[in-house]
Amino acid sequence: MIDANANLGNWPFRQLRYTTPAALLGKMDALGIEQAVVSSLENVFYKDQLSGNRQLYAQVKGHVDRFLPAFTINPTFPGWEEDLAICIQEFGMRVMRLHPNYHQYALDSAQGAAALEAARAHNFTVIVTTGIEDTRHHHPLVKVPDVPSEQVALAVSAFSDVRFLVAAANFSSITAIRSHCAQPQNLSFEVSRVQGPVGDIEKLCATLGADRVLFGSNLPLHVPEAAKMAVEHAKISAVEREKIVRGNAARLFGLE
């Protein structure tokens, strides 16, 4: 299995298991997850993304067979383009992670477009995290609405040659994003926060196509068993299941 959406590091609001490379690898081993696309969880809140990205690189470089780093870029922060160049030259960046809601820009704004232009120029796969956890549970001082579906759809349409993975969206926001996209050939979703309704994976395969659905855990914020069991118990074909747990991610992230 390939986990298309995981994180390393701590979260400001509660203690979590599986925040270190060793602990995450242990959990992956227990569940049969060979590889994970990982980002810095701290970078949701760090202002200086380079520091989080540097730490991420240090954590994953001893485990290149298990971790593919997705470096977080904030196109509103001074010097982000120089920092991006460091991620490319020093860290071998291939995947870009964006948090438009936590970093306070619209994905379809000039700033969002600048990040996506860079992704296009460097042929990155772009992970857009649209809502990292249930907004009802947010800290009272840090209430962050999900990235609006229309913004995602506009960006995906405007950058039709960029490969997008929407991460940590629930079923209704996946449905909304999909409904706003006319030609979503370049858009995939991972299922960590889908978690219903009953028949969710079957419905996503029917509406998006199994080629667009990826297994993801959103570790360490969620338990990976949720997405794993959802895919295992879904009434879909073996071919579809294989695409979801491995094939689609291998293709999207060039892991073959």
Next chain:
Amino acid sequence: MIIDVHVHTRLGPDPAGFQYLLDQAAELDVTLCVNSLSPKDGSGMAQSPDLDEVRRCNDWTAELAAAHPERIIPMWYLNPAHGDAACRELEERVAAYSGHQGVKLWVAVRCNDPLLDPIMRICAKHKLPVLQHTWFKVTGNLPGESTPMDLRELALRHPDVSFFWGHSGGDYEYGAKCARGLPNVYMDLGGGEAMNGYVDLLVEHETADHIVFGSDAPGRSLVSQLAKVYGADISRKEKEKILFRNAQALFAQQNLANGAAS
């Protein structure tokens, strides 16, 4: 075996979800404690339904329980604002049903309201567990929506009633602290996302003796909610208590109490 204390008949106007759920419950050996918050014809899901709507909700629950007695435990839905009429509705449902059963309260009235007291006395008499919805939403609660703090008050006032603590408080970190030390409450795991550490925290504060499995299906999938239990760092014995033993023991008291056949 698994007992799911938190299941609804319907998700929106589409009845297909419940059949999917029945099939999966058969596959995974899950007993479903079912409540209807909307009538079978799909009309409305009022936050404070009138008596006619409540009856039509319960008619549907009764119909499903009669059709699947081996799979379904009915949870009678009530609106405490109806006063004596709510009590009569409950007494009539209990008299007419011979198997295990319970009560569901949602968002009509905040549960610390004295309006609930007459209903609680009936629940104590028949040993009916009460699934009371709770949520503490940082984004704001509905007017009649109970917080975990409200349920703590109710549970203290009615020590002879067992409560399934809906959604473990919604924000389970609030719920875990509000339920601490109460002997008559059982944290319902259903509805929230399968967050890392959810069950572990509840076990720390309530122990596995005071947690029951709930899914909030069909809005949530059964398996994503089961994952909360399977993904917890607790013993197999603790998982069994949560998945069925605690709920089984509560419903077993009904046989002793009123001789109902299951």
